[in-house]
Amino acid sequence: xxDFDGLKALVTGxxxxxxxxxxxxxxxxxAQVAVLDLDPSSVDKPLLAFRADVTDDTSVREAVAAAVxxxxxxxxxxxxxxIGAQGTVEDNDDTEWHRVMDVNVVGMVxxxxxxxxxxxxxxxxxxxxxxxxxxxxxxxxxxxxxATKGAVYSxxxxxxxxxxxxxxxxxxxxxxxxxxxxxxRLLDAAADPAAERAALEARQPTGRLVSATEVAGAIAHLASxxxxxxxxxxxxxxxxxxxxxxxxxxx
Numbered sequence: 292x293x294d295f296d297g298l299k300a301l302v303t304g305x306x307x308x309x310x311x312x313x314x315x316x317x318x319x320x321x322a323q324v325a326v327l328d329l330d331p332s333s334v335d336k337p338l339l340a341f342r343a344d345v346t347d348d349t350s351v352r353e354a355v356a357a358a359v360x361x362x363x364x365x366x367x368x369x370x371x372x373x374i375g376a377q378g379t380v381e382d383n384d385d386t387e388w389h390r391v392m393d394v395n396v397v398g399m400v401x402x403x404x405x406x407x408x409x410x411x412x413x414x415x416x417x418x419x420x421x422x423x424x425x426x427x428x429x430x431x432x433x434x435x436x437x438a439t440k441g442a443v444y445s446x447x448x449x450x451x452x453x454x455x456x457x458x459x460x461x462x463x464x465x466x467x468x469x470x471x472x473x474x475x476r477l478l479d480a481a482a483d484p485a486a487e488r489a490a491l492e493a494r495q496p497t498g499r500l501v502s503a504t505e506v507a508g509a510i511a512h513l514a515s516x517x518x519x520x521x522x523x524x525x526x527x528x529x530x531x532x533x534x535x536x537x538x539x540x541x542x
Contacts, residue, residue: 294320294321294516294517295321296321297321298367298516299324299366299367300317300322300323300325300369301326301327301358301359301368301369301402301406302314302317302324302325302326303326303327303343303345303372303398303402304327305324305326305334306330306331306332306333306334307328307471307472308471308472308473308503309371309466309471309503309507310372311326311503312502313371313507313510315507316507316510316511320511322367323363324338324339325362326339326340326341327341327345327355327358327372328340328342328343330342341354341357341358342354343355345394345399346393346394346397351398355402355406355409356405359406359409364409364413365410366410366413366417367418367419367514368403368419369419369421370402370403373394373395373398373439374395375436375473376433376439377477378432378433378435382432382434387435391435391439392438396439399420399443416457416458416459416460417513417514418459418461419462419463420443420461420462420463421443421464421506422440422444422447422463422465423436423440423465423466424466424527424533425437427465427525427527427533428532428533443463444465447461447462447523451523452523455522460518460519460521461523462513462523462525462526463524464525464528465529466501466506466528466529467495467500467501467529467530467532468491468495468500468501469503470500470501471503474491474500494532495530497530497531499530501528505528509528513526
């Protein structure tokens with residue numbers, strides 16, 4: 292499939308997990324792809340790699356400018372960089388709230404702000420933000436993380452409204468629990484990693500975690516010129532967690 296032939300894409304948090312899977316898929320489908328990451332040392336050709344800290348506006352602007360210069364333009368931004376957080380509202384102090392908000396929400400703003408002038412020059416401009424099932428479903432021990440992803444969901448809708456008449460589509464994906472390095476670290480830290488994994492798998496109707504490749508496929512769908520009439524949409528990639536209510540087995 293070559294629906295991205297000739298298009299230039301930028302993926303933040305693209306050195307691992309969902310971001311890496313997305314960057315590789317876009318490249319396989321014809322795009323020239325640049326990755327922005329705190330540590331892009333593992334990124335191989337044909338992907339381009341640039342170091343950027345999404346909490347630092349100067350770092351973001353310089354990295355985006357360098358990436359666009361090397362790509363020769365920009366058509367697609369995948370706003371994927373983010374971090375996790377655990378606990379109820381009582382479990383994280385103000386410093387942690389500000390830190391996670393700065394990465395997960397304001398970080399997306401910084402990257403989009405730097406990319407928009409370039410996207411306006413594209414005939415097929417698209418932004419896809421990585422949101423989460425946590426934006427639309429109440430999950431235990433995820434108050435801070437859920438608050439940031441709820442903000443990303445609302446930000447996506449606002450950006451879609453602001454930029455639709457400029458020819459820039461803005462959508463987001465809402466993954467369920469994805470089998471990424473971050474989730475792996477959470478499982479490793481659990482008292483019983485096997486039981487914790489089983490619990491996470493059981494809450495998704497498909498009975499398994501979502502793969503990074505599956506989320507990448509949804510991102511590519513939203514970013515593709517073939518989806519030119521789709522904007523302001525949140526696409527769930529959650530194994531049915533948001534919409535399905537299955538009866539217990541045997542009932």
